[in-house]
Amino acid sequence: MIDQIFDTLQRISQIVMVAVVIIAVVALAIDAFRNRGMPRVGGKIGRRTGLPGPPLPEGFSRVDSRAITIFVPAADAAPYETLRAYAREGTVPQQGLVHVYRVAACNTRIEIPAEPPGYPRIDASEALALLRELPDPRLVNRLHLTDEPSFLDPWVRKVTGHDIYSIGNANSAAVIVLYRPARRLGRELGLTLLHEWLHLVAFQSAKAIRRFKRADAVETLPPLAYEPVSFGDPRTALYEAWCVLGEKLLGYDEALARQAALASPVHTMILWRRIEKILRKAPKRLASTRLDEFKARGAFIRTEVAPKARATRTSYRWRRPWRSTTSQ
Numbered sequence: 001m002i003d004q005i006f007d008t009l010q011r012i013s014q015i016v017m018v019a020v021v022i023i024a025v026v027a028l029a030i031d032a033f034r035n036r037g038m039p040r041v042g043g044k045i046g047r048r049t050g051l052p053g054p055p056l057p058e059g060f061s062r063v064d065s066r067a068i069t070i071f072v073p074a075a076d077a078a079p080y081e082t083l084r085a086y087a088r089e090g091t092v093p094q095q096g097l098v099h100v101y102r103v104a105a106c107n108t109r110i111e112i113p114a115e116p117p118g119y120p121r122i123d124a125s126e127a128l129a130l131l132r133e134l135p136d137p138r139l140v141n142r143l144h145l146t147d148e149p150s151f152l153d154p155w156v157r158k159v160t161g162h163d164i165y166s167i168g169n170a171n172s173a174a175v176i177v178l179y180r181p182a183r184r185l186g187r188e189l190g191l192t193l194l195h196e197w198l199h200l201v202a203f204q205s206a207k208a209i210r211r212f213k214r215a216d217a218v219e220t221l222p223p224l225a226y227e228p229v230s231f232g233d234p235r236t237a238l239y240e241a242w243c244v245l246g247e248k249l250l251g252y253d254e255a256l257a258r259q260a261a262l263a264s265p266v267h268t269m270i271l272w273r274r275i276e277k278i279l280r281k282a283p284k285r286l287a288s289t290r291l292d293e294f295k296a297r298g299a300f301i302r303t304e305v306a307p308k309a310r311a312t313r314t315s316y317r318w319r320r321p322w323r324s325t326t327s328q
């Protein structure tokens, strides 16, 4: 009898498992069908061309020449009702060739158009130097440099009414795009890459992001300089607040980092804990070239910011019951 029940239960669990797999496969197929022909940020990488690649600079394990399809804006987004309609009809695919450099000791790839640019674009070594500044470059799957503007720009201009050009973008597939990364931009490029890298951190820090949001009840973050445009994710503004604070905490300006940390101690502690964990996990070979700077920031945060965060939290706890009695 017990054996029979056990058998039946086992069969049910097998059926459930098969059903779950089928549902997952169908969902993926529907998604692929809905997104077929849709432009993708960072383009679609194609096959190896067999053409000889450029010489291999130091710090890379290999370089290939590959075909790529990138997507460029063809029209003004004004006539389109939805982002989807604009993306499908207002953009055109463009075939090209990229050199794909694989960073030594990790899976990160840097993609650079083979075509010479009409401006002084940073090269593979300079892009690698920027990557190596990050707390852990391995979070980036593809760092894509492009000479074309983002196909999302016309949509952003339509929604915001401002004449805006994207300088960077990051997505959940760990692709970071730098748009027209001219050498003269200098540290602006480093900050853009850092900002986009913080988006990648946010994508994989669901718990910390929830805590970061809850901290709004205790402490008000300075308002964003611009309203971020959402492409469908309700957490866009939250992610942006995370990246803007992180960019200051990890940026090149020591005074600005301290000021930002002291102005928002509770949010800073949540974000910094994630960063410290990432710093600890990074292998020595790929340790940030700014590690000493980050360590000094960590020491400052522990001694000056953590007590302030604790005090803010404590005073909030004391304030709360008082509020609820007066509101009755």
Ligand SMILES: [Zn+2]
Pocket: 195, 199, 239, 240, 243
């Ligand atoms: Zn952002």
